[in-house]
Amino acid sequence: MHTQNGTHYTWISMSKYPNANIAHDQHQQLHRGRSFRKRYRKKIGSRPISCANKDELIELRKWMKKNGFEKSCLEPAIFNETGRGLMTKKKILPGEIIISIPEQLLITTRTVLQSEIHDIVKSWTPKLSPQQAIAVFLIWEFTKGRQSHWFQYIAVLPMSFATPLYFKKAELSLLPVSVYSKAVKEIQKIKTAYNDIASFSKEHWKEFHDVFNFNNFRWAWYVINTRSVFFKGENSEYLSCDKNDIALAPFLDMLNHSSHANIQAGFNHTTHCYEIKTFDKYKPYEQVFISYGPHNNSHLFIEYGFITLGNPQDVYDFSYDDLEHLRDLFHVDLWEKKINILRENSLLQSLSISLEGLSWKLWTVLQTLAMDWNQLQKWNLILQDKVEGRNEMKVLAISFAKSLLQRAWSSHLEQEKKSHIISLADIQEEHMNLAMSLLEIQKKILSETIRIVNSINFDST
Ligand SMILES: C[S@@+](CC[C@H](N)C(=O)[O-])C[C@H]1O[C@@H](n2cnc3c(N)ncnc32)[C@H](O)[C@@H]1O
Known part of the structure; x- marks a missing residue:
């Protein structure tokens, strides 16, 4: 279990061994x-x-x-x-x-x-x-x-x-x-x-x-x-x-x-x-x-092997593959340069969303991918939200976010369908419930983030 400061491991059928069949x-x-x-x-x-x-x-x-x-x-x-x-x-x-x-x-x-x-x-x-x-x-x-x-x-x-x-x-x-x-x-x-x-x-x-x-x-x-x-x-x-x-x-x-x-x-x-x-x-x-x-x-x-309901740490993670998908869909330019900057700043891991929306890391990554050459020269300004022409950059970053979320939502729905197709004969109820709960948690995070992103408006910024 590896407690906060410092705890962590099925009993199998080992009944062929002496004393293994202790009845509990x-x-x-x-x-x-x-x-x-x-x-x-x-x-x-x-x-x-x-x-x-x-x-x-x-x-x-x-x-x-x-x-x-x-x-x-x-x-x-x-x-x-x-x-x-x-x-x-x-x-x-x-x-x-x-x-x-x-x-x-x-x-x-x-x-x-x-x-x-x-x-x-x-x-x-x-x-x-x-x-x-x-x-x-x-x-x-x-x-x-x-x-x-x-x-x-x-x-x-x-x-x-x-x-x-x-x-x-x-x-x-x-x-x-x-x-x-x-x-x-x-x-x-x-x-x-x-x-x-x-x-x-x-x-x-x-x-x-x-x-x-x-x-x-x-x-x-x-x-x-x-x-x-x-x-x-x-x-x-x-x-x-x-x-x-x-x-x-x-x-x-x-x-x-x-x-x-x-x-x-x-x-x-x-x-x-x-x-x-x-x-x-x-x-x-x-x-x-x-x-x-x-x-x-x-x-x-x-x-x-367990989950807790209402876990404040829950997130949905995007991968580098998801970013590559964005690159191909939106023909993102200066790709190598942008990825290098992000890598140097350790921004390519834990690209997550939670019930509170996009993480700061993911939002920074999407804004970076939305930058033009001039903005990229002064990339550090992103850390103070002072990039020149930031509204346009943010509008494009939001389109990236919507696309990422849409793709994740479609893949989630596909995954949900599987549970209806798979033969239940081979599935343990406890395992099924764990998988369904994890899907449910993911769905909640995705739908909440989609709602948050759809409500963002930069007109007045
Ligand atoms: C360190 S043991 C805790 C004691 C264990 N419940 C027992 O009966 O020996 C860790 C295991 O307890 C269970 N567990 C711990 N916290 C839990 C929780 N909040 N809800 C459900 N199961 C939990 C999980 O099976 C986990 O692998």
Whole structure:
């Protein structure tokens, strides 16, 4: 989850392994699909239902206590909107530390490098990334079942996720085009990380290779992706240079995300605990939230497998291809020069629109593309809105914006139609709902921006 300051990862059918078929009602609730959850939530209404007395959560608490965890005012519960999360049993005031996890309960790269698998991890070629190393560790510990020191933690982890890697091809094709392309890149990245591990273990660690498969790898990968916290570890000569800043923190990783939560998270070198302080206040029995960072919904979906409604970070991104389309349609001249200026000023990424209309970056790009030779000589004036003859330039820039928006709108409508054509037999309801919500968000942003752009009038400027 990589919290604001510093947290991030499906349970697969691993039942061929000892102790893998731990029955968790609550996991079943979490993973039985959206319609089941909807009925379940309707039944429970809007009250949170404590699940602290589930066997596996009692075991977790006992194991944590044995390892130095002190009592917390937070307890696991099922919430209407978010599923399992943590609720407070007492009033919380701004500035309070809400959770404190002792170092010995954290899983970091150091845990891996000091574990029984340290020799093989250190000899891995090419070197493992921190996330790969922790994934290998988790899979290894999982296969040990009750013999694992981490058994009680592993037993409460979700068995599956709603991230793109769990989507079938037909489900992926329902996603908005911009989300689809990011999802495909992410899937490719994870498959490469898997292949690296598979080929080394095949040659050098048969015991692991015999239990290792793509299903348990994607589970471990997403346990880390969705639940790890930011924890600056020392760099190790045995691991690749990827940032070594992840740790799994049992119990703390049951905190759900809200973009409104104000928290501070980090390792306290005096208490040797990973702590979270909240600057919000909570009444007893309310869900306590943290912020995983200022993420928009496509990021939340790709990295964590969920979205939040009314997310203030939501945007629709245009690509360089969209700009090239404008160039061809409007025969934009001085193209190379304009693109060079924009590149030098780092203005070619995040060309976005939001419910508030065009971003400053996109508007600056469109105005630049609309400039003539003389205006381009004094390009910097754009930063003070003092370009000579700016009205004409802006009128042309608005035509560019309308064209971009029109094309995006047509492509959105095409995408929407797909959901009616695709056979529903192959689509999981939860995946369908996520894709439809992402399309709906995109539609809202596009239609609002079209309205804003159509209402712009430069006559009086
Ligand atoms: C760090 S875990 C939080 C605890 C998790 N709900 C559990 O039961 O263990 C992150 C995962 O929780 C879920 N989640 C977090 N915040 C959420 C929210 N605001 N709405 C819905 N699901 C959320 C997502 O599945 C995400 O991948």
